Amino acid sequence: MGNSVSFSSAGExxxxxxxxxxFAEQLDEYxxxxxxxxxxxxxGLMAGxxxxxxxxxxxxxxxxxxxxxxxxxxxxxxxxxxxRAPAHLILDDLGIPYDEATDGLYVADGPHACSKLIAAxxxxxxxxxxxxxxxxxxxxxGGRVAGVVVNWTPVNALPRQITCVDPIALETQLVIDAxxxxxxxxxxxRDRGLVELPDYGSMDVAASEDAVVEYTGQVFPGLMVCxxxxxxxxxxxxxxxxxxxxxxxxxxxxxEALAVLERERTRVRDAxxxx
Ligand code: 48F
Numbered sequence: 001m002g003n004s005v006s007f008s009s010a011g012e013x014x015x016x017x018x019x020x021x022x023f024a025e026q027l028d029e030y031x032x033x034x035x036x037x038x039x040x041x042x043x044g045l046m047a048g049x050x051x052x053x054x055x056x057x058x059x060x061x062x063x064x065x066x067x068x069x070x071x072x073x074x075x076x077x078x079x080x081x082x083x084r085a086p087a088h089l090i091l092d093d094l095g096i097p098y099d100e101a102t103d104g105l106y107v108a109d110g111p112h113a114c115s116k117l118i119a120a121x122x123x124x125x126x127x128x129x130x131x132x133x134x135x136x137x138x139x140x141x142g143g144r145v146a147g148v149v150v151n152w153t154p155v156n157a158l159p160r161q162i163t164c165v166d167p168i169a170l171e172t173q174l175v176i177d178a179x180x181x182x183x184x185x186x187x188x189x190r191d192r193g194l195v196e197l198p199d200y201g202s203m204d205v206a207a208s209e210d211a212v213v214e215y216t217g218q219v220f221p222g223l224m225v226c227x228x229x230x231x232x233x234x235x236x237x238x239x240x241x242x243x244x245x246x247x248x249x250x251x252x253x254x255x256e257a258l259a260v261l262e263r264e265r266t267r268v269r270d271a272x273x274x275x
Contacts, residue, residue, distance in 0.1 A: 030059045030127055035257055036148050036172040037061070038134045038185060041069020042114075042243055043227025044178030045121045046090075046250020047257065052124035054258055059170070060126055063133040063153045067121075068114040069180060075241025079110035084209065087244030090251065094120050135167045136188055137175060137223070143194070145185075145222030147171040174260055176224045176253055183232035185223060195220055198235030200228070208237035209245035216252040218260060226253035 010018075035051055037044045040062035051058040060067075074080045083091060085104040091097075096116045098108040122128070131153045138147030151167035177185040181200060190197040212230045219225050225233045226249045239245055 026127060027129070030057070030129070031170055033057045033059045033170070033172045034261055035059070035174045035176060036170060037176040037178050038148060039069065039178035039180060039227070039229075040064075040067035040118075040128070040130075041178060041180055041227060042071040042117065042246040043229075043250040043253065044069070044176070045071075045117050045126075046247050047176055047178060047226050047253035048126040048250075049117075049121040049124045050251060050254025051257055052121065052126040054254065056258070056261065058126060059172075060121075060128050061132050061134060061148065061150060062128065062130045065131050067118045067128065067130070071114040071117065071243065071246070072110050074110055081108045081110050081113050082106065082242045083108070083244040083247065084205075084242060085244075087247050090247045134179070134184055137185060138169050138171065143221060145175050145220060146173075148175055173264055174222055174224065174257055176226055176257065177229045177233075178225075178227050178250070178253075180228045181232055181238075183225065183229035186219065186225065186229065186233055189220060189223075195233075197232065200231035201235060201237045203240050204237035205239045205242060208239040209242070209248075211236045212239070212245040213248045213252055216249045217256045224253060224256060224260070226250055 034056045035058040037048050037058065037060045040060055044060060045067060048058055048060045072079065074082060083106050088098060088106040091108060094116050096108050096113045098106040101107045132150050133153045133156045134148055135151050136149035137145045138149060140146045147169050149167045149169050151165065155165045175185065177183055186195055186197050189195045208231060215230050215234045215236065216226050217224055219233050227246050230249060231238060
């Protein structure tokens with residue numbers, strides 16, 4: 001038959017083993033990493049792409065089985081995104097087409113933009129653990145975040161009386177909270193009285209975009225925030241359906257994380273006994 005395809009003889013057991021081994025190998029490798037990013041929205045993906053491009057060992061954790069967060073849809077379930085200048089230059093870098101809506105305001109197609117950003121992050125070498133929900137952090141004596149405590153998302157969705165499955169922990173030098181409005185890592189620390197969490201304010205795009213980028217950075221030893229989590233962490237105004245600050249915040253998080261890793265490397269080197 002002219003149009004038929006003859007597939008290899010690999011069977012069910014081979015398919016199962018291929019999935020199992022590949023997943024186990026990756027998880028084993030990333031039980032220890034340089035950076036763990038929690039949240040695969042636009043800011044987390046940008047930070048992950050930048051760190052992976054810089055050759056860092058970085059893992060992104062996402063509770064859904066898909067990445068992208070709010071970046072698929074612009075606002076009010078309309079799948080067109082806006083960015084204000086100069087963030088359109090990031091769209092250029094990612095090869096995302098856009099139109100100029102008005103002076104300094106650009107509009108792009110949500111599915112196209114989001115899938116390109118995800119692909120760019122994966123192409124850069126970012127590793128992803130999806131269907132995984134952050135439960136808690138590892139907190140060392142002296143008060144430094146040193147890892148994340150995670151569980152399968154479906155386990156978290158089950159009522160406690162049906163099952164109690166302990167989470168697992170992954171160690172890392174730096175954690176980035178990119179969980180959006182929820183800022184779920186900071187919420188955990190707030191519940192323990194370790195940080196204050198003012199929550200984000202009313203919409204004011206002119207004030208909020210600049211401030212979110214400015215305040216992107218470390219908020220607790222071993223913990224950074226980027227994206228909308230920055231607004232929640234610092235009580236900044238929300239910016240609504242425009243994404244320039246999310247992309248720029250992820251980019252700034254990359255630079256800040258590289259500086260933290262470098263400081264940590266110097267500290268460890270200087271603390272080592274002279275041979
Ligand atoms: O909300 P989200 O897109 O965060 P962002 O990168 O961007 C915010 C914008 O989408 C928009 C806006 C500005 O234009 O206001 O809201 O700051 O993506 C956050 C991601 O984190 C995941 C969540 O599923 C989403 O993909 N997430 C949230 N909590 C957890 C989590 C958790 N506990 N564990 C794992 N992932």
